[in-house]
Amino acid sequence: MLLLACSGEVQEPVGPPPAPPLPPPPGAPLPGVQPTGGEIQDDAGFPIFHAWLPAPAGAPVIGRGEWSKPVKLSALPGGGYRPQIAVGPQDELHVLFYDRSPRGDIIRHRIGPDWTEPVRVGFDKNRNWGPDLVVRDDSSVVVVFDHALPNFQSRGWITEWTGSWSEPAPLTPRGKREVGSGHVAHGQSEDLAYVWIEKALGPEHNFQAHGRWRIDGEWGEVSDFSDGKANAWHTNVERRPDGSVLAGWDLGVGGAEGALTLVQGRGGRWGQTEEVGVGERPHFAFGDEDHVTWFHKKEGKPLAVYVMSGKPGDWGPKQTPSEGYGGYHFDPDIAINADGVRCLVWGWDAGQDAELVYSLDRGQGWEAPRKVAEVAWGEPGLPSIGVDSEGAFHVVWNQGVRGDSHIYYAKLVP
Secondary structure, eight states, rough: OBOOOTTBBBOOSSSSOOOOOOOTTOOOOOOOOOSSGGGGGOOTTOOOGGGSSSSOBBBOSSSSSOOOOOOOOOTTTOEEEEEEEOOOSSEEEEEEEEEEEEEEEEEEEEETTTTTEEEEOOSEEEEEEEEEEEEOOOSSSEEEEEOOTTTTTTEEEEESSSSSSSSEESSSSSSSSEEEEEEEEEEEETTTEEEEEEEETTTSOEEEEEEEEEEEEEEEOEEEEEEEEEOEEEEEEEEEETSSSEEEEEEETTTOOOOOOOOEETTEEOOEEEEEEEEEEEEESSSEEEEEEEEEEEETTEEEEEEEETTTTTTTBBTTTTTTBBBBEEEEEEEEEEOOOEEEEEEOSSSSOEEEEEEOOOOSSOOOEEEOOOSSEEEEEEEEEETTTOOOEEEEEEEEETTTEEEEEEEOOO
């Protein structure tokens, strides 16, 4: 394992890096059993496929790119899981993640680039999961998260920062319900769009994808994006420059091939849903056209990362920046700067080597992927990427093993 300096910078390893440990996958579904509900939730963010070796054959991802040395934003004993980053109007960096304490999974907020001390967001016990954030033009911050009790009964909540955090307010009803994958985007003026999945407690029920708007300070009715005949997973929603939003989720059996579905919205209204391919966990970037990235599992194993550009109803061909490279490819996120340079980051695990990797498209197609960092410990996952006013990219991700995972931050000037 690497030694970590007090400054938070990762020190270069001496000698060859150790092979990533293979943690057991507790709570993994049995073959032939459709996974659903809290019984199989892996809140630590380390999917079962990391324990399935050998990884798919192919060329390795070699060489570290020109990212800054990673800074570790979390600390033991709690560590860090599932980070999110948003860049403010003054290029301030807001990062959320959660750590693990005897009282529960607790959300932390830090502001960079000088990195303030972590401040608690949400509740001080039980499971505060899945935080998502946006920074508005006045530098205020909106956070949504899921709060789960020991029996997995849960609700969606919202809190806002204007120098201090407001008391959390509920976004979903109280009751024997299970809520997850909550995401938020800010629309025009102070409008907000919130999307999430929800179901009745118990494995016999399926998650549905939902959305609702806050217009002029008032939350509107809930829109049902899916009918509950198949489980919905991994919602996301992000803001276009004109104040409209694009949302997505996947439908199907968890861990298998899902139907990636999108919907756009503006000013309190949602459009028609559109199925665009096979895969899961969509993320978006917006320039002259929309850009969508996601990854594809086959038999539970993530084999490819895709990018598609265009507009709803008029998408261009699917690109595969991971094509030809061995290992597993998963959890992509994408950003585009004002010069039109696209940056794609994703998790890569080839068994003996596992790191966060990236590829740039400067207008001539996707470049060969390289490593963001060489942490040389555990598996990377769940990156979040943003871009500042100067065109630099900022990324955070979690990396490690169950019980020893941390949040890392790095910057790239393309």
